[in-house]
Amino acid sequence: METKSIFFTHFVISFIVSSFTIAAIMLIKKLFQKQLSAKWHYNLWFLLFIALLLPFISSHLFGFGNSFHLFSVNQSDGISPSAMTTGDQEVGNVNWLQDFSISINRASPAYLNIIFALTWIAGILVMAGLSMHAWLKVRNIKRTTSNLKNKEVLALFEQCMQDLKISRHLIVGESPLVSSPMTFGLLKTYVVFPTHFDEWLSLKDIRYIILHELNHIKYKDIVTNYLIVIYQVVYWFNPLVWLAFREMRSDREIACDMAVLHSLDERCYAEYGNTIIKVVDRASHFKNFALTNQFNGPKQQIKKRIERIASFTADSKLLKLKSIAIFMLMAILVASQAPLVSVMANDHNRYDFTSDRTMHEDLSDYFSGYKGSFVLYDLKADQYRIYNENQSKLRVSPDSTYKIYLALFGLDSNVITRENSSMPWNGIHYPFDSWNKDQTLFKAMQNSVNWYFQDLDKIIQQDKIQAYLNQIGYGNRNLSGGIGQYWLESSLEISPVEQVQLLKALYTNQFGFKEKNVQTVKDSIRLEEKDGALLSGKTATGTVNKKMINGWFIGYVETKDDVYFFATNIQNEENANGSKAAEITLSILKDKGIYEGG
Numbered sequence: 001m002e003t004k005s006i007f008f009t010h011f012v013i014s015f016i017v018s019s020f021t022i023a024a025i026m027l028i029k030k031l032f033q034k035q036l037s038a039k040w041h042y043n044l045w046f047l048l049f050i051a052l053l054l055p056f057i058s059s060h061l062f063g064f065g066n067s068f069h070l071f072s073v074n075q076s077d078g079i080s081p082s083a084m085t086t087g088d089q090e091v092g093n094v095n096w097l098q099d100f101s102i103s104i105n106r107a108s109p110a111y112l113n114i115i116f117a118l119t120w121i122a123g124i125l126v127m128a129g130l131s132m133h134a135w136l137k138v139r140n141i142k143r144t145t146s147n148l149k150n151k152e153v154l155a156l157f158e159q160c161m162q163d164l165k166i167s168r169h170l171i172v173g174e175s176p177l178v179s180s181p182m183t184f185g186l187l188k189t190y191v192v193f194p195t196h197f198d199e200w201l202s203l204k205d206i207r208y209i210i211l212h213e214l215n216h217i218k219y220k221d222i223v224t225n226y227l228i229v230i231y232q233v234v235y236w237f238n239p240l241v242w243l244a245f246r247e248m249r250s251d252r253e254i255a256c257d258m259a260v261l262h263s264l265d266e267r268c269y270a271e272y273g274n275t276i277i278k279v280v281d282r283a284s285h286f287k288n289f290a291l292t293n294q295f296n297g298p299k300q301q302i303k304k305r306i307e308r309i310a311s312f313t314a315d316s317k318l319l320k321l322k323s324i325a326i327f328m329l330m331a332i333l334v335a336s337q338a339p340l341v342s343v344m345a346n347d348h349n350r351y352d353f354t355s356d357r358t359m360h361e362d363l364s365d366y367f368s369g370y371k372g373s374f375v376l377y378d379l380k381a382d383q384y385r386i387y388n389e390n391q392s393k394l395r396v397s398p399d400s401t402y403k404i405y406l407a408l409f410g411l412d413s414n415v416i417t418r419e420n421s422s423m424p425w426n427g428i429h430y431p432f433d434s435w436n437k438d439q440t441l442f443k444a445m446q447n448s449v450n451w452y453f454q455d456l457d458k459i460i461q462q463d464k465i466q467a468y469l470n471q472i473g474y475g476n477r478n479l480s481g482g483i484g485q486y487w488l489e490s491s492l493e494i495s496p497v498e499q500v501q502l503l504k505a506l507y508t509n510q511f512g513f514k515e516k517n518v519q520t521v522k523d524s525i526r527l528e529e530k531d532g533a534l535l536s537g538k539t540a541t542g543t544v545n546k547k548m549i550n551g552w553f554i555g556y557v558e559t560k561d562d563v564y565f566f567a568t569n570i571q572n573e574e575n576a577n578g579s580k581a582a583e584i585t586l587s588i589l590k591d592k593g594i595y596e597g598g
Contacts, residue, residue, distance in 0.1 A: 011116055014055040015238055017337060021051035022244045024333055032326050037315045038308065040323035042255040045248040047327075047334045052231050052241070054337060100400075100432050100448040100541075120237065127233040131290070134229075138184050138291050141192060145173040150198050153206055157191075160210045163263065164218055179283035180296035183213045186222060200282060205275040208260065208268075209295055215259045216293040221252060229290050250301045254308050261312050273309040276302065349476070351393045351495040355384055363387035366584050370551075372570035374588060375496045377504060380562040386497070395475055395493035396569065400448045400540035400578070401552045402487040402494075407441055407524060408506070409468045410456045411517035416441055418520040423452055445524040448539070454484035472502060472511050489542045489550065499554045499567035507556060507563065525555065530597030534558040537566075539578030547574040551581040557595045564594050 025044050029036065036044075148154055157172055171185075174193045181193050191213050198206065216222065228245050235241040257276075261269055276295070283296050297305070363374055364387070373391035377384050386392050410416045416423075421441035430436055434447040444452035457465065462483050469477040475498055481490030494502075505511060509518045527535045537555020541548050554567040568585040570576045589595040 011120065011237075014052075014235065017055055018048075018052055018235055018238050019240050021048055021334060021337070022240045025244070025330065026247075028326060028330050032322075035319070035322040036326055037319050037323045038251070038255045038258040039315075040327055042248070042251040043327060044330055045244065045251065047330055048244060048248075049227060049231065051334050051337065052235060100435070100450075123236040124233055127236045131229050131233060134290055137289065141175050141177045141182075142185075142190065144177050145171070145175040145190060145192050148172045148174060148193070152203065153198060156203060156207055157210055160207065160214055164211070164214050166214055166218055168217075170217070180279060180294050181209050181213060182289070182292045182294045183216050184222060184225075184292040186226065189217060189222065191217075194283065201275075201278070204271060205278060208264075208272045208275045209279070211260045211263060212256055212295060213293065215256045219256075219259075221256075221293055222291075224252070225291050225293065232290075250297075250304060253297055253301060254305055257305055257309055258312065261309065262314065269309060269312055273306055276305060276309075349395050349493065351395060351475075351498050353393055353495075353497045357382055358384040358386060360389055361385055361387050363588060366588055367570065370570040370572050370576060370580075370584075372551075372568065372576075372581075372584070373496050374585070375500045375567045376588075376592075377500045377565040378562065379504065379565070384497075384500075391569070392496045395495045395498075396550055396571070397489045397542050398475065398487055398492060398494045398499075398540065399489065399542045399550060399552060400450075401499065401538050401554050402492065402540075403445060403448065403453045404506070404521060404525060404538055404554075405468070405472065405474065405502075406453045406456050406487075407445065408513060408517060408521045409460055409465065410441075411520055412468075412513050413460050413464060415456060415459045418516070423455055426451055426455075441520070442524050445538070450488070457484045472505070474498075474502065489544050496554075496567040496569045499552075500565045503554060503556055503565045503567070507565070527555070528597050530595065532560055533595050533597070535595055535597055537582075539582050541577040541579075543577075548577045549573065551576040551578050553578055553581040553585045557589065559594070564589075 025048060029041060029044060148157075154172065161167075161170070168189070171188055171190045172192075173190065174195050174197060176195045178192055178194050181191070181197070183189065183191050191210075193209075201209070228248070232241065232245060257272075260272060264272060279296055280302055296302075366374070367387075371391065373386070373388040373394075375384065375386050375392050407416075410421075411418070418441075423439050423444075425436060425438050428451065430451070432447065434443075435449050435451065439447075439449050439452045441452075443449070462479055465483070466477070466479055468474075469479070469492075475492060475494030478491040478493070479486045481487075481492065486492045506518065506521070509515060522536065525536045525538050527537055529535070535555065535557055537553060540550075540552035540554075542550030549571060551570040552568070556563055556565040566585060566589070568581045568588075570581050570584065586595070586597070
């Protein structure tokens with residue numbers, strides 16, 4: 001039960017971020033079309049690479065994890081132990097270890113997560129297969145490429161390399177498998193021409209083609225090809241990503257054309273355009289060659305290139321400055337998504353907790369057969385003791401432990417009072433006799449009567465519940481599961497560390513509620529007294545499709561000199577319940593010499 005929809009969350013985040021960034025880039029390009037040079041039209045797309053990476057970067061790298069929380073629990077000391085008055089709750093309830101839970105029948109969110117994950121992986125495998133097919137085509141071209149023999153062309157090639165200040169070793173050849181000049185290869189870079197190309201292309205044509213291909217190499221466009229393929233494999237599900245990379249390739253070819261024209265005399269511009277047309281007329285454009293830079297291209301792309309060549313003018317300094325300014329504006333927009341993505345990716349499924357006063361313990365022997373955690377806070381020493389740090393920060397459904405705070409909300413909103421907390425039985429027959437009768441707060445808490453607290457929920461109403469959750473900073477504060485249901489293996493989630501912090505804040509009334517209401521809640525969760533130590537707390541069991549998957553026991557022990565707050569959470573596939581969580585807790589507390597009861 002790591003989280004209910006980690007994959008689904010990241011799937012949605014990645015779709016939103018990629019779509020928003022693509023739309024923003026296209027809008028910027030359209031609005032500032034004439035204020036951007038061809039080079040910067042192309043460079044804008046590199047910001048998309050950064051945006052597409054954001055959802056896969058850990059939120060901890062950004063450090064925004066919990067900075068959007070409206071309330072954080074104060075760690076101040078100074079308490080006075082609760083009075084021993086108990087209202088209509090008797091200290092020493094011998095049946096408190098018995099836990100009450102009704103199964104919730106619903107399609108497990110895990111299945112949805114698995115379906116999305118398998119679909120995404122299947123798409124990746126298909127895309128990876130297509131990419132491998134393209135790579136094999138390139139490998140076949142390599143195998144059939146023979147070294148270029150034409151000395152005039154080789155000399156021209158060397159001269160063009162010197163003009164562009166390219167010193168790396170390049171393999172120049174021709175292959176019967178290509179009909180258009182192309183460039184490819186990361187470790188060994190190839191510039192490959194069609195066989196007998198020098199028979200139908202003049203030396204001028206060949207020079208223009210060489211300049212074009214060398215500009216691809218100069219600006220690392222081969223590396224860009226591989227990045228595009230990787231992102232298309234990962235983001236195969238978003239058609240906007242495909243559209244964006246198609247436009248990026250088109251802008252790249254235009255930028256490359258403009259770079260060539262900048263190195264030519266004005267009288268050569270038309271000749272360069274005619275060379276492109278000549279190659280297009282003679283050679284067909286190869287599809288599924290994403291790992292190569294082809295001199296030829298799709299008809300729509302060729303049309304754009306010719307139009308830009310026909311209207312070419314050298315970039316002015318003002319245009320360059322405008323282009324850089326627009327690029328920086330878009331870069332800021334992309335960077336501004338980082339904190340939002342961090343919060344969305346975190347999805348409040350994990351609590352970002354750090355404390356210098358924390359000791360980590362190995363209590364795995366107590367948790368045999370369960371994935372779980374134990375958090376203990378010593379108020380006097382101001383120290384945490386934690387078993388399984390990872391699980392202690394993981395937020396899961398609070399189930400019936402949330403009734404502690406529902407009781408407080410009900411009292412604070414005057415829906416119930418200590419003296420008048422009775423609610424009539426709704427007439428529905430439940431599997432527990434103790435539920436099938438009128439209830440008071442103390443009896444409902446003692447027997448963990450769901451319907452009582454669900455009625456409280458409905459009477460208080462969602463807006464006010466949300467305000468209370470924000471006020472005390474309760475877990476992820478998510479009520480989307482619906483009133484009366486959100487805390488039962490649904491949308492509301494909280495971590496063991498937070499359970500302990502909230503109990504401590506409740507005990508010391510750091511929330512500013514009326515003292516009499518806080519005291520009533522304290523009295524309602526008192527369980528038993530042993531050798532001068534008083535145990536208070538609440539068990540909870542999350543049961544889905546008749547399987548007990550989530551067990552809680554949270555509370556505190558008041559001794560003569562100190563107060564210890566604890567939270568135990570256990571999980572497995574079918575028998576994790578509150579009673580077992582309580583047994584584990586009592587064993588740990590006993591072995592630590594904190595509480596001898598149970």
